[in-house]
């Protein structure tokens with residue numbers, strides 16, 4: 152069972168996931184989108200960060216297919232993990248779901264879903280779009 | 283560093299490595315420390331600085347000082363992963379230069395193979411990792427290195443077979459090291475036939491899981507006349523951090539070695555062609571390729587060719603990881619201290635076997651990599 156206890160500055164992110172949205176922060180000073188959620192912008196160190204709903208679209212920067220999972224994930228292998236360059240700028244690690252094989256530079260779209268047993272919380276996964 | 287008070291490694295030792303169910307994480311370090319001090323002809327009471335890293339205590343240097351029965355007045359438990367011990371050399375050298383200390387003891391110990399639940403190697407993930415990595419089932423650290431390897435392959439067309447040469451050469455060096463955990467020769471085909479763990483990394487691309495401990499004693503130049511060994515001078519050092527979690531690595535093909543390496547080499551006043559022997563952290567085969575490129579020994583994308591044709595194997599033109607490395611000698615969770623031990627012995631010309639000993643070695647580069655390719659620390663050591 153996957154469960155996440157949000158840290159305070161990440162609560163809007165997880166509230167968004169619960170509502171089917173991928174929310175990111177945007178720095179009011181330099182305008183850059185920020186992930187993961189923080190109290191200071193990591194680019195200009197401004198402290199005025201607001202929230203917006205991201206497109207959920209991105210491009211795969213790299214991926215790996217896990218053949219030996221650990222712990223509760225052992226039975227799920229093989230599965231693919233990817234690091235995704237979101238269209239808004241930030242990079243995010245997630246799991247690839249769906250039938251289309253992942254590759255570097257593949258376009259992906261967020262899919263907020265439950266994975267594993269029914270007690271697991273919803274997470275932002277990504278589906279590979281057909282070229 | 284020529285005008286300042288110099289520091290040198292005057293003693294090195296391992297405790298037992300491999301599987302050591304008779305040792306604790308503390309006795310690992312105590313035994314290695316005693317052996318390293320004995321070799322130098324120094325006593326525990328000479329130690330005025332203690333540096334160690336681990337997750338087996340809230341303050342490892344505090345716990346170990348008590349266990350050893352010493353009261354050093356300079357303590358450092360800095361833990362930046364497997365590169366911690368190269369960083370400790372830099373910290374000790376700076377403290378010696380500043381006149382704060384005379385004799386520093388750096389130690390490491392781990393019982394991760396025999397007692398995985400009580401060696402404290404694996405710390406709780408940080409809050410960021412718990413929220414944005416763990417829920418997806420990310421086997422760390424291997425998944426991070428696999429993600430870097432796939433990106434590197436994609437960008438430069440380097441292949442698994444080229445990368446496997448790192449493991450094959452390491453095993454050849456291990457064959458010359460009686461203390462190495464795995465010594466029987468392997469081929470590129472063996473590496474490629476080993477089970478896939480996390481694409482593109484296979485079992486033989488991964489470091490060992492062993493127990494082990496080590497110690498390094500560093501002394502200020504005013505003490506060199508007291509010591510029984512040939513002092514190996516710390517000529518330069520550099521540290522860098524590029525990220526913590528893999529998704530936040532700016533470029534998956536460039537490590538912090540691109541910063542720490544030039545910094546250390548500039549301090550030492552040396553060039554790439556000057557090195558006789560190089561010891562770099564080989565947590566995975568990919569780590570070696572990325573490190574060689576980031577240090578500037580070859581251009582981006584050329585490391586596959588650089589390690590080919592036995593160039594890094596015994597008798598090759600670029601002696602690398604001459605004890606068999608973390609891939610074949612030992613890897614007790616954090617390996618950095620063993621790089622320093624091996625480089626020191628090479629520069630002292632300790633080995634009788636002419637294949638094991640790099641002939642006339644005068645200058646060595648030691649490079650640690652920690653975390654998820656996160657931290658980097660370079661040390662330049664010289665015989666004279």
Ligand SMILES: [Zn+2]
Nearest residue numbers: 178181192195
């Ligand atoms: Zn900003």
